[in-house]
Amino acid sequence: MSEIQVSAFRWVPPFAQGLVRDLRVRWALEEANWDYEELLLEPQDQKSESYRRLQPFGQVPAFKSNGLSIFESGAIVMHVAENSGALMPGDEAARAHVKTWMFASLNTVEPPIMMLNFMELSGKAKDAGPLRDEIIKAIGVRLDNVATYLGAHDYLVANRFTAADLLMTAVLRILRSTDLVSQRERLEAYRLRCEDRPAFKKALAAQMATFAANEPRKH
Amino acid sequence: MSEIQVSAFRWVPPFAQGLVRDLRVRWALEEANWDYEELLLEPQDQKSESYRRLQPFGQVPAFKSNGLSIFESGAIVMHVAENSGALMPGDEAARAHVKTWMFASLNTVEPPIMMLNFMELSGKAKDAGPLRDEIIKAIGVRLDNVATYLGAHDYLVANRFTAADLLMTAVLRILRSTDLVSQRERLEAYRLRCEDRPAFKKALAAQMATFAANEPRKH
Numbered sequence: 001m002s003e004i005q006v007s008a009f010r011w012v013p014p015f016a017q018g019l020v021r022d023l024r025v026r027w028a029l030e031e032a033n034w035d036y037e038e039l040l041l042e043p044q045d046q047k048s049e050s051y052r053r054l055q056p057f058g059q060v061p062a063f064k065s066n067g068l069s070i071f072e073s074g075a076i077v078m079h080v081a082e083n084s085g086a087l088m089p090g091d092e093a094a095r096a097h098v099k100t101w102m103f104a105s106l107n108t109v110e111p112p113i114m115m116l117n118f119m120e121l122s123g124k125a126k127d128a129g130p131l132r133d134e135i136i137k138a139i140g141v142r143l144d145n146v147a148t149y150l151g152a153h154d155y156l157v158a159n160r161f162t163a164a165d166l167l168m169t170a171v172l173r174i175l176r177s178t179d180l181v182s183q184r185e186r187l188e189a190y191r192l193r194c195e196d197r198p199a200f201k202k203a204l205a206a207q208m209a210t211f212a213a214n215e216p217r218k219h
Numbered sequence: 220m221s222e223i224q225v226s227a228f229r230w231v232p233p234f235a236q237g238l239v240r241d242l243r244v245r246w247a248l249e250e251a252n253w254d255y256e257e258l259l260l261e262p263q264d265q266k267s268e269s270y271r272r273l274q275p276f277g278q279v280p281a282f283k284s285n286g287l288s289i290f291e292s293g294a295i296v297m298h299v300a301e302n303s304g305a306l307m308p309g310d311e312a313a314r315a316h317v318k319t320w321m322f323a324s325l326n327t328v329e330p331p332i333m334m335l336n337f338m339e340l341s342g343k344a345k346d347a348g349p350l351r352d353e354i355i356k357a358i359g360v361r362l363d364n365v366a367t368y369l370g371a372h373d374y375l376v377a378n379r380f381t382a383a384d385l386l387m388t389a390v391l392r393i394l395r396s397t398d399l400v401s402q403r404e405r406l407e408a409y410r411l412r413c414e415d416r417p418a419f420k421k422a423l424a425a426q427m428a429t430f431a432a433n434e435p436r437k438h
Binding site: 052056057058059067068070071072073074075078079092093096097099100102103104106107108110111112114115118119122124125127128129130131134135138142145146148149 | 271276286287291298327341343347357
């Protein structure tokens with residue numbers, strides 16, 4: 001029996017499939033070649049007291065391993081990266097840069113993307129056209145900054161795939177229904193390069209297989 | 220001469236004073252009792268090639284120490300926390316929880332707060348009342364979750380002040396022009412408890428002193 005458990009949803013609607021954040025953790029675990037079990041949740045489980053003890057915001061993923069219980073996909077990916085050789089170089093300065101870009105992905109690049117997402121999902125976007133334009137502009141500036149930094153490099157840090165690329169790619173994926181990434185050739189090539197990894201494909205297939213197996217019956 | 224340099228703005232308008240993110244790093248450095256020098260920027264420096272080499276998004280803070288050069292306030296605070304005894308317990312499980320709550324502060328609690336901030340600063344808020352209501356609701360849910368988790372505890376992890384409390388407090392401060400924190404008694408008491416630390420007061424005074432010294436002359 002596997003010692004690692006990762007919480008995930010039994011099913012979500014298609015617009016969220018392939019984006020739910022347990023994907024980030026599944027990907028890290030596949031890169032590290034660590035087995036895990038899914039702890040599958042129904043929507044009502046998110047509010048249960050027992051799940052809130054594991055994840056105080058009721059979100060996925062939460063992570064359990066040998067008595068250690070943590071949450072936040074960023075923290076879990078960092079835990080895997082720090083305890084396996086798969087997602088970080090050994091050199092101290094390079095490790096600090098990987099962590100820097102992990103935070104940049106989640107606290108500088110992702111927030112305006114989450115804004116756009118929140119706006120679309122709220123159903124209030126059409127009342128807020130000028131604000132939407134400002135958000136898209138802000139996202140574009142951040143994406144251009146990442147593309148400029150990447151330059152002709154294949155990866156963000158140390159010329160190899162790291163936890164920083166994993167999180168950055170997961171963030172870029174949220175824009176899949178827009179052309180904001182695809183219109184930036186270098187960034188699109190970077191995303192495709194990272195998504196072409198066997199560990200990513202295995203992680204995505206695992207999330208999608210769970211959703212397919214639990215598809216609600218049509219009435 | 221100090222070996223640590225932290226980039227900060229020479230001056231910002233009052234609405235941003237006491238919130239700019241170098242405050243998070245100054246606070247961590249004061250807790251660790253590490254000396255630092257300011258690397259002061261004019262607005263035009265943010266776009267310069269030399270600063271972009273240090274901080275690819277042109278933001279503050281960037282951090283230099285003995286040849287190590289990193290950015291993102293979250294990553295810098297984590298660097299200080301991992302290399303001093305001041306901001307993290309020694310126990311492995313507790314360290315993992317501190318990191319979990321650092322990410323929760325920046326990637327779960329802060330994003331909806333940044334949305335509200337972005338909306339207000341864009342000047343487009345009045346066209347988007349219903350969206351604003353949704354954002355405020357989302358912030359409230361997250362704040363309630365944090366307050367529930369805190370319960371009767373003084374701090375988030377291990378019954379002591381850690382880097383998690385530092386970042387959570389810095390995030391809560393962004394809401395100072397609203398009553399979203401102050402109407403939640405337990406959370407407000409927590410914020411005040413953390414801001415009452417000598418290291419916080421010293422860090423805030425240092426940021427404010429720089430702004431006061433560089434106040435533009437009135438015409």
